[in-house]
Amino acid sequence: MDITTLLERFKNGDRRALARAITWVENGTPEAAELVRATFPDTGRAHVIGITGPPGAGKSTLVDRVAARFRKLGKSVGIVAVDPTSPFSGGAILGDRIRMQRTLADPGVFMRSLASRGHLGGISIATGDVVSLLDAFGFDVIIVETVGAGQSEVEIMGLAHTTCVVLIPGMGDDVQAIKAGILEIGDVFGVNKADRDGADRTVMEIEMMLDLGHMGEGGINRWPADAGAGAGAGGPQPGAAAMQRLDRAGHHSAEEAAGTADSPRSASAHAAERHGTANPGDISWRPPVTKTVAKDDQGVEALVERMNEHLQFLRETGRWEQLKHRDAAAKLRELITARVVRIMMERAGSAGDLERLTNAVADRSTDPYSAVDEVLRKHLGR
Amino acid sequence: MERKLRVLVAKLGLDAHDRGAKVVARAYRDAGFEVIYTGIYQRPEQVAEAAIQEDVDVLAVSSLAGAHATLVPQLVEILKAQGVDDLLVLAGGVIPEEDIPTLKAAGVAEVFGPGADLDEIIRFTRENVKRV
Numbered sequence: 113m114d115i116t117t118l119l120e121r122f123k124n125g126d127r128r129a130l131a132r133a134i135t136w137v138e139n140g141t142p143e144a145a146e147l148v149r150a151t152f153p154d155t156g157r158a159h160v161i162g163i164t165g166p167p168g169a170g171k172s173t174l175v176d177r178v179a180a181r182f183r184k185l186g187k188s189v190g191i192v193a194v195d196p197t198s199p200f201s202g203g204a205i206l207g208d209r210i211r212m213q214r215t216l217a218d219p220g221v222f223m224r225s226l227a228s229r230g231h232l233g234g235i236s237i238a239t240g241d242v243v244s245l246l247d248a249f250g251f252d253v254i255i256v257e258t259v260g261a262g263q264s265e266v267e268i269m270g271l272a273h274t275t276c277v278v279l280i281p282g283m284g285d286d287v288q289a290i291k292a293g294i295l296e297i298g299d300v301f302g303v304n305k306a307d308r309d310g311a312d313r314t315v316m317e318i319e320m321m322l323d324l325g326h327m328g329e330g331g332i333n334r335w336p337a338d339a340g341a342g343a344g345a346g347g348p349q350p351g352a353a354a355m356q357r358l359d360r361a362g363h364h365s366a367e368e369a370a371g372t373a374d375s376p377r378s379a380s381a382h383a384a385e386r387h388g389t390a391n392p393g394d395i396s397w398r399p400p401v402t403k404t405v406a407k408d409d410q411g412v413e414a415l416v417e418r419m420n421e422h423l424q425f426l427r428e429t430g431r432w433e434q435l436k437h438r439d440a441a442a443k444l445r446e447l448i449t450a451r452v453v454r455i456m457m458e459r460a461g462s463a464g465d466l467e468r469l470t471n472a473v474a475d476r477s478t479d480p481y482s483a484v485d486e487v488l489r490k491h492l493g494r
Numbered sequence: 495m496e497r498k499l500r501v502l503v504a505k506l507g508l509d510a511h512d513r514g515a516k517v518v519a520r521a522y523r524d525a526g527f528e529v530i531y532t533g534i535y536q537r538p539e540q541v542a543e544a545a546i547q548e549d550v551d552v553l554a555v556s557s558l559a560g561a562h563a564t565l566v567p568q569l570v571e572i573l574k575a576q577g578v579d580d581l582l583v584l585a586g587g588v589i590p591e592e593d594i595p596t597l598k599a600a601g602v603a604e605v606f607g608p609g610a611d612l613d614e615i616i617r618f619t620r621e622n623v624k625r626v
Contacts, residue, residue: 127547128546128577128578131546131547131548132549134549197528201523201525201526203527204528205519205523206528206530206531206548207530207533216540216544223547224548225548
């Protein structure tokens with residue numbers, strides 16, 4: 113299939129063309145840049161949701177049920193699931209489809225498994241471009257499931273509009289241990305396998321941690337009024353829904369959250385809080401915690417409601433635009449870095465400098481910093 | 495850089511015997527392939543859709559419950575109807591000698607029975623992948 117045919121079929125909604133486009137982008141073929149270029153004008157519409165959490169938390173099962181719920185709400189869903197690549201063979205077992213059987217039979221759902229291919233941030237290098245293709249293809253919601261995450265796999269927050277951190281009961285002190293890493297990136301939290309002992313305790317621990325972080329300057333609220341592109345302060349006024357949430361905003365007691373699995377409505381009482389003035393930039397989002405039992409489809413409706421509320425919050429406070437700006441900046445930085453590195457390596461390589469300096473550093477006749485200085489002086493003129 | 499080859503390891507129909515499929519999946523992984531495993535009890539339509547969405551180079555179907563002569567040709571037909579013509583289809587498991595010509599006529603490139611050498615499966619796969 114050549115690129116003209118592929119693009120034509122892509123724009124006509126051909127799923128095979130989408131699948132092939134993803135392959136090209138993932139492999140960084142010569143056509144990949146042209147694909148992204150041609151489809152970029154159609155992007156920026158989908159709600160991108162990241163699902164992350166430790167291995168075995170039930171992320172894939174939850175993605176299956178969350179996708180099914182979005183389908184019920186009339187949304188088409190694209191799913192990207194990342195699994196780890198073996199550091200030894202470069203191969204991978206991508207098993208996320210096993211747990212997604214319920215939704216995968218639905219023609220309104222498209223699912224693609226990606227291997228991390230050596231990248232360590234929880235997603236693969238190409239994940240952003242794959243999401244971009246799904247967005248251009250027209251999916252309303254795109255769910256990105258990360259590899260099983262530990263503490264520092266936080267890259268998903270740079271890709272998703274709404275990051276959902278999934279935890280399970282019985283992690284005990286581990287919850288404390290990870291609060292500096294993954295717990296900071298959650299816009300919504302799911303405590304899955306909530307039919308197990310200790311679920312309420314886990315919810316309470318997360319709630320307490322969130323409330324602590326919420327009180328401090330910055331902290332959990334990583335979108336203060338003056339951050340980003342300035343779309344916040346000058347952006348749209350909060351709409352009716354946001355105001356309604358503000359009216360209902362109150363304390364987030366453990367008892368209230370503990371009831372979410374049984375009575376989803378009680379959870380909607382808290383989505384946003386107000387600090388000081390009515391400036392939309394001053395409205396911050398206090399991440400809600402929802403109990404789920406994904407295998408029994410419990411709490412999923414409430415969790416999806418929280419995700420939708422977060423989207424509404426982003427839109428009504430102007431943060432949606434800020435995120436677009438952030439994404440654009442990150443993408444440019446990434447591409448510039450990649451290209452400059454490639455150009456420099458090519459120049460230094462073909463001039464023989466790379467090999468000569470590698471040997472020099474290895475036998476200690478120079479040091480790595482001086483070697484790099486020399487390369488930049490010679491090939492970059494500085 | 496060498497292109498990563500993707501293989502879908504599939505179990506069709508009412509066949510829960512997936513140890514062989516898992517061993518083969520693991521062998522592919524160790525040979526550097528990206529392996530999508532969909533689990534057991536799959537209908538031909540599901541496997542075909544998975545092969546399309548995952549855009550795999552290879553489809554390896556494992557059968558130990560005797561339905562291969564019906565389900566594998568069905569699967570290949572569905573793929574053909576969708577215009578998929580660059581997929582290497584392999585079969586493995588407990589497949590009687592007399593069924594092999596039927597499968598090959600349906601478009602299966604090779605059939606690997608019990609005791610098949612994993613290295614041989616990998617070698618055959620690499621040499622017969624249709625896409626460049």
